[in-house]
Amino acid sequence: MAATQVIRSEWTKIRSVASTVWTLSLAVVVTIALGMLISALSKNEFDTMPRQDRVSFDPTYISFAGMTLGQLAMIVFGVLVVSNEYSTGMIRTSLAAVPRRAAFLFSKIAVATGLALVVALATSFATFFLGQAMLGPHRTELGDPGVLRAVVGGGLYMTLIAMFSMGVAAMLRSPMLSLGILMPFFFLISNILGNVDATKKIGRFLPDQAGSRIMQVVTPSGDDTPYGPWGGLGIMALWVAASLVGGYVLLKRRDA
Incomplete structure (x- = not known):
């Protein structure tokens, strides 16, 4: 099957499953509502x-407070996109139609990532503008230093959360097992690990803590984090890459 046909097939699967559509919708609603x-x-x-x-008040980061729950829906989306076919038994049919497992897995991830990115960026911008409207005189503007980076970064952060979940699910x-591990891990x-003094230096290198740095415009006083916003997102991207490679290696080695 040609690559375009595989991608078209994966797009059909994703949009035809109600649970994946609902989880993305929930991510939008929860993130915006809680941020406001x-x-x-x-x-x-x-x-x-x-x-x-008041001195370290970060109006941009405040408006992203809903990301905490919004990422929950993104985790569920990422898990369901990959594991639905295993739970229904359709994985055997899919692999028979697309025997090249790399093409099968990465076409699925590419389609789901593209959809997640569009939704996440739209959510991030909507969350920012509505959150700033709620802040009134304490608001910031999109053109202020670091703000556009933080807003775009918020969309990238949610997308990477979904991708990491896809890799774990693969x-x-x-x-159930994927969600049973991911939920306690992130929440x-x-x-x-991030709030206990003995483990704080380890916790800051976990994917969510490193990645969320991209959404900060004002650095809290006393913060000694050894990386900046893009460095944190890079650390998160490494976690994502590791999960996807792990998912591919295991998919290639074992039976459906």
Whole structure:
């Protein structure tokens, strides 16, 4: 089967499965709604904040507060895109139609990544503009230094989260097992490692903590992170590459 036919086939699979469409829609709604809520609360509390917090106040990063839950939906999307065929048994039919496993896997990932990127960038820009509207006099502008980078970076961050989840799902094959590992990893283990003094230096190199740096415009006082915004996104990209290579190697070596 030609590459264009494989890509067209994967696009048909993704858009015909209701769960993947709903998870992307949920990512948009949750990210925007929570970002607006946190921005509105921050506006009301700004005058009562300690002086140090007002000095380091980052209106751009505040508007992205919803990314915490939005990435949950992106994780689910990434897992379902890859593992749905394993749970339904359709993987045997797919591999029979596309015996070249590299073409099969990376066509699926390319289509899903393209869709995730479009949705994530649209969500990031909408979240920023609506969040700034909620912040009122404490808002920032897209043309201010570092802001456009942070907004574009927010879309890239959510896309990389989805890609990392695809790689993990390709390795584990089971949607329940994949989600059972990814959810605690991002929402429990990463937070613990990043907030405990003994493990903080390790935690900052985890994919979510490194990648989220791209969305920061104002560096918090006392921050000694050894990499910048693009460096953090690069670290996250390395995690993504490792997960995708691992998924391909295991797909190539084992039976469907």
